[in-house]
Structure formats: structure tokens, C-alpha cells
Amino acid sequence: MKILLTGGSGFLGWNFCKALRFKHEIYAFYFQHKLYLEKCNFQKIDIRNREDVFESIKKIQPDVVVHTAAITNVQMCDQDRELAYSVNVEGTRNLVEASAQVGAKFVYISTDLVYSGDGSFFTEEIPPNPKSYYAQTKLEGEEIVKSYDNYIILRLALMYGWGNVFTNSFSDWLHTELRARRKVKVFVDQYRTPIYAVDAVMAIDELISKGVKNEIFNLGGSERISRYEFALKFADVFGYSTDLIIPVPMDSVKTYLAGAKDCSLNINKVQSILSFKLKNVEEGLNSAKKS
Numbered sequence: 001m002k003i004l005l006t007g008g009s010g011f012l013g014w015n016f017c018k019a020l021r022f023k024h025e026i027y028a029f030y031f032q033h034k035l036y037l038e039k040c041n042f043q044k045i046d047i048r049n050r051e052d053v054f055e056s057i058k059k060i061q062p063d064v065v066v067h068t069a070a071i072t073n074v075q076m077c078d079q080d081r082e083l084a085y086s087v088n089v090e091g092t093r094n095l096v097e098a099s100a101q102v103g104a105k106f107v108y109i110s111t112d113l114v115y116s117g118d119g120s121f122f123t124e125e126i127p128p129n130p131k132s133y134y135a136q137t138k139l140e141g142e143e144i145v146k147s148y149d150n151y152i153i154l155r156l157a158l159m160y161g162w163g164n165v166f167t168n169s170f171s172d173w174l175h176t177e178l179r180a181r182r183k184v185k186v187f188v189d190q191y192r193t194p195i196y197a198v199d200a201v202m203a204i205d206e207l208i209s210k211g212v213k214n215e216i217f218n219l220g221g222s223e224r225i226s227r228y229e230f231a232l233k234f235a236d237v238f239g240y241s242t243d244l245i246i247p248v249p250m251d252s253v254k255t256y257l258a259g260a261k262d263c264s265l266n267i268n269k270v271q272s273i274l275s276f277k278l279k280n281v282e283e284g285l286n287s288a289k290k291s
């Protein structure tokens, strides 16, 4: 299958390229961070540039577009709303309309943060109620995608695993800090259903290959856990001292995610389609350790 991936230099996109480059013909868009990976065709494109997006998609003629690119830093989205809107909303519009031109399936990576964050195990039927500008733009992106006639929307949970030199995920950060024996302050009262990045990639691939169409899925791991508990498991699996992990309540620091205390996902819908079991944190961390 010919796949056009946006965000090839990002955390998810990089994992996607690494895991699937020998299975599919992958064209990966990046913007500022150039990478090289055998069997992946990296291409510099600013998804805000409508003309470039149309031209490139017309030339590649992909069967599927997997759209992971976004401004993902919640604080940056709040402080530079124009940038967040132009990339996360207008960029998505450019890609959807260019995909329509060539009849490609469109897979949109959304976020668990579209939910209110004041419940637990959100199902896809619960109406979104984003509490950050970042999540608002991601939800607006969903609305654009839903106007297309061949899409999958995945509301993704916090990911962990291995990124590249440019990415800065929660697990990248934990690893760097703990390896340097620096103390980390982590929220004891912020809950997520974290997903191992390779599981996320495998789930995306399987949903595409099964021909799933016009559905929204939550995509997370099989365990609801606080960031603090996650960090303890991380330290345990990788052999770091748990004394370095300091539990703090969310209201002890100014955070742009104050409203998003518990965005844990109910993953029954996606799990009922997948041929493999989405991992819990300990299973996912052990897989990451072996990889």
C-alpha cells in the first residue's frame, strides 16, 4: 500500500516509519526536522501551504493519508493560537481536500484531550468538551475530517516508547532525567490510559487493512494510571531509583492541562476489532526495553 504520512519526524510518525517501512511504500512529510530512514521517502512540506500540499499529494497518489502532524505542545497552542489554528485546523483542511482529489483514505490522529477530563473511561459516545486550545483545534480538525467520505478518526491517549533525537515525549523526558539521576516531579492526580507507540502504529495499520471506514475510535492502552504511577513503573522496568520520582498534585503548578485531570479512555470499540491485545503499562514498557 502507498501511504502518505504527515509528521514523519514526530514521535508517532517516526515509530510508524520504523515499524512499517518494509511493509508499505511510505512517503513521510516533515517540516523543520529532517531525518533519514532506509525505505522511507522523507519530504519537507509545510502543511499550511495549500498549493504544496495539493501538488505533492497529486504527485504521490497515495492510497491512504495518515495525518499525525500537529502543533502538539499544549502551552504553545495556548500562547500562539494563530499558529495552532493554522497548522492543526487549516493544515488538516488542506490535507483532507487534497486527499479527496486523489480518493485516498484519510486517517486522522486526534487526542484523548477532546474529552472533558472530569470523568473516567470516556466512550466515543460521550460528547467532547475540550479544556485547552490545543484540544479545541484537534476537535475542529475532526469536524473537517468527518465531512469526508472515507475516514478513520483515532482519539489517541498519551503515548510512550522511543522517539528520535528531536522528539520530547513524556517517556523521552523521564528517560533523560532519570538516566542523569535528576529528580522528576510528576502528577499524582492526572490519569490517562497510556499506549505503547508501537501498539498505536499496529492498530492504525490493522484498521486500515481491515477497510474500516467513517468511524471514530478511542485508542489507548488497557490500563488507567496516574503519571506518578507510570513513572514508578518506568523506573522499575528500566532500573532507576524510584526515590527520584516526586509525586505532586496538579494544582501545585501552573499547567495548561488543569482541566484535563482524567482523560482515561474506554477502548472496547477498537479492541473488539483488533487481532492483538492493547498492552498495559508494564507490558508496554517491557516491550520498549527489549526493542
Ligand SMILES: NC(=O)c1ccc[n+]([C@@H]2O[C@H](COP(=O)([O-])OP(=O)(O)OC[C@H]3O[C@@H](n4cnc5c(N)ncnc54)[C@H](OP(=O)(O)O)[C@@H]3O)[C@@H](O)[C@H]2O)c1
Residues within 6 Å of the ligand: 006, 007, 008, 009, 010, 011, 012, 013, 029, 030, 031, 032, 033, 034, 045, 046, 047, 048, 067, 068, 069, 070, 071, 072, 073, 087, 091, 109, 110, 111, 112, 138, 156, 157, 158, 159, 160, 166, 167, 168, 169
Ligand atoms: N504524543 C502523545 O502522547 C499524543 C497523545 C494524544 C494525541 N496525540 C496526537 O498524535 C499526533 C502525533 O503526536 P506526536 O507526539 O507524534 O507529535 P510530535 O512529536 O509533536 O510531532 C509533530 C509533527 O508535526 C510536524 N509539524 C508541525 N508543524 C508542521 C507544519 N506546519 N507542516 C508540516 N508538519 C508539521 C512536525 O514536523 P517537524 O518536527 O519536522 O517540524 C512533527 O513531525 C498529533 O496529531 C497529536 O495531536 C499525541
